[in-house]
Amino acid sequence: MKITRILFWLGLALAGFAPARAAEADVSAPSYDDALRRPLPVPENGDDRVYLGLAESSGTFTFGQVKADVLIVEILSMYCPYCQDSANSVNRVYSLLQKKGYGARVKLLGIAIADTPLETKLYKTKFNVSFPVLSDPNAGVRANFFYTETPYFVAIKLGVGAPPTVCFVSPGAFDDPELFVDTVLNKSGIANIKE
Amino acid sequence: MRSLFPAAALLMIFLTPGLARCVQDPASTPKDEIFPVGTLKPRDSRLKVKVGQKAPDFSLPSLNGQKVSLGDYLGKKIVVLSFVPAAWTPVCSAQWPGYNLAQDVFTDHNAVLLGISEDNIPTLYAWTNTMGKLWFPVLSDFWPHGRVASRLGILRSDGTAERALFVIDRKGVIRYIDVHDINERPVLDDLVQELDKVTAKEK
Numbered sequence: 001m002k003i004t005r006i007l008f009w010l011g012l013a014l015a016g017f018a019p020a021r022a023a024e025a026d027v028s029a030p031s032y033d034d035a036l037r038r039p040l041p042v043p044e045n046g047d048d049r050v051y052l053g054l055a056e057s058s059g060t061f062t063f064g065q066v067k068a069d070v071l072i073v074e075i076l077s078m079y080c081p082y083c084q085d086s087a088n089s090v091n092r093v094y095s096l097l098q099k100k101g102y103g104a105r106v107k108l109l110g111i112a113i114a115d116t117p118l119e120t121k122l123y124k125t126k127f128n129v130s131f132p133v134l135s136d137p138n139a140g141v142r143a144n145f146f147y148t149e150t151p152y153f154v155a156i157k158l159g160v161g162a163p164p165t166v167c168f169v170s171p172g173a174f175d176d177p178e179l180f181v182d183t184v185l186n187k188s189g190i191a192n193i194k195e
Numbered sequence: 196m197r198s199l200f201p202a203a204a205l206l207m208i209f210l211t212p213g214l215a216r217c218v219q220d221p222a223s224t225p226k227d228e229i230f231p232v233g234t235l236k237p238r239d240s241r242l243k244v245k246v247g248q249k250a251p252d253f254s255l256p257s258l259n260g261q262k263v264s265l266g267d268y269l270g271k272k273i274v275v276l277s278f279v280p281a282a283w284t285p286v287c288s289a290q291w292p293g294y295n296l297a298q299d300v301f302t303d304h305n306a307v308l309l310g311i312s313e314d315n316i317p318t319l320y321a322w323t324n325t326m327g328k329l330w331f332p333v334l335s336d337f338w339p340h341g342r343v344a345s346r347l348g349i350l351r352s353d354g355t356a357e358r359a360l361f362v363i364d365r366k367g368v369i370r371y372i373d374v375h376d377i378n379e380r381p382v383l384d385d386l387v388q389e390l391d392k393v394t395a396k397e398k
Contacts, residue, residue, distance in 0.1 A: 079293035079380065081326050118384050119293070126296055 032166045036063055036156065040111075040134055048132035051107065063156050064164045068107040070188045071164075075152040076133075078115050078123040083151045086173035087127035090151075093177045094130050100181070105190060111136050113150065155184045228325065230283050237376040240357055243348030246372055250274075250363045253343045255311065255334035258320055263309065263332050269367050273306035273393055275386065276361040278349060282314045282322035286358065286380050291333075292326045297383055301331075304390040306362075309334055313341050313356050349374060362389050365397060 039060035043049055049057065053067025063071055074090055076083040090108070097106050110133030112120040120135040155168035168187040174180045185191035244250065254264040268274050279290060291310055294301075301308050308331040312319060315337040323333055336343045336356070344350040349357040360381060362371035371389040375381045 077289070077293075078296055079289035081289075081292040081295075084292065084296060084327065114380075116382050116384050118387065119382065122297055122300070122383070126299075 032154075035154075036164050036166070038062065043132045043134065045132070052109065052132060062164075063109075064158060066107060066109070066158060068158055069105040069190050070107070070167070070184060071156045071158060072106065072108045072184060073154045073156060074108065074110045075150055075154070076110055076112055076123070077150050078112060078119045080150040082149075082173050083123075084127070086151055087123075087129065089174060089177045089180075091127065091129060093181055096177055096181045102181075102185070102190070106184065106188075107131070110134065114138075153180075155188060157188045157190075228283065229285055229288055232281075232284050235377050237378060238357060238374060239351040239353075239377075240349050240374075242372065242374060243346065244369055244372070246369050248369055249367050250361065250369050251343075251346045252367075253346070255336055255343060256316060257332045257334050258316065258323065259332075263334055265363070265367070268307055268365075270365055273304060273365060273390065273397075274361075274363040275301065275306055275308045275390075276311060276359075276363070277308060278311050278344060278356040278359040278361075280312075280351070280355040280358055280377055282312060282318050286378065288322075288325075290358075290380050291323070291329060293380075293383065294331065295326060295329050298330045300383070300387055300390070304394050306390055307331065311336050311343065311356070313337060313344060313350075313354060351377075360386060362386070362393055364393050370396075 039062060042054055042056055042059055042061055043052070046057075052061075054061055054065065063073070072093070078084075090110075094108050097103050097108075108131035110124075110129065110131060112123060112133055113136045115123070115135055116137050117135040120133055123129070124133045149171065151173055153168075153170040153174075154166055155170075156164045157167045158164050167189075168184055170180070170183075182191075250265060252265045254262045254266075257263045265274060277290070277294065279286075294308055294310070310329070310331055310333040312333070313336050314322070316335045319333055319335055323329055341350040341354060341356065344356040347359075347361070349359045351357060358375045358377045358379075358381070360371070360373040360375070361369055364370050370393045371386075373381055373385065
């Protein structure tokens, strides 16, 4: 009888604290630390480097070096039909950010996991993707980000002098690009900060 | 009332949002539709053909109800045969969607892709519907079971096919064979390279 009472009060306590725990998990999951520090290859394409604000034309960079207030990372694969289906919606996110005046502050970066550079280029060309998409043939980024399937979206808040932090994670495709943009703007707090 | 305590306690624990977060949204987890097969023996057959040999002709039913023969393309197109082990399994469920995106690679080389599996037509129909509209014919080697795969020497002991690629030139000669580790997806680069070679040779 004692055990059932303990179980009851434990359940009640967990229910009460749950929203706080969920919110915490959204913004500061320690498992992202390795991913945020992971070196990525500098894009070969000059336009991609300009978009990301990278000065070097070779070598590696980390998310924190991207010149933006928020970086939306899409983890995708050319072989993933769900990524293919959502390509137009993600392109719409890019154009919505430009249209709303956030183009320079909120940027997009695709990472094609387990895809070769050729496969990555094919995806980018086929869907006319305007933002950089990096090839990650060894799926190293997948190992660092806490996710199960593609596509997978991670919004990283960047700031001068502050370490990058994951402010929003969205597993799977999304239906409404407008809602997605609004969510990223709100979760990152950028919607309330004037440039 | 006493008997309700354990049930209520368990219900609360399961309904706790922080714990429910661990459960994925089925709409965004295609993994739920894929049967987990684990790691399989990389290769479980012995090839009966080799590069330079004439490919054995075959005729198999396709998803649109028509039979497709290798001979249909003789003298016209390079043929790429993509055998996949089984519908609704990992790796296979991604390989063809990738080829679907790479249509230009095949048309640029005047090549046709034939996707072949040992599953029956209804299974292939349901499975490939999840991939969107495939531009290439999908053929069933279900009955007599595995006849084509067996003639090529890529039928595994459990009745599935190897994950294998064959490039056959316009004369019907096998120019490339990749019996791949069943657990891994072949990269497109290797196939493109072989198509380049065959195309250059035919010029």
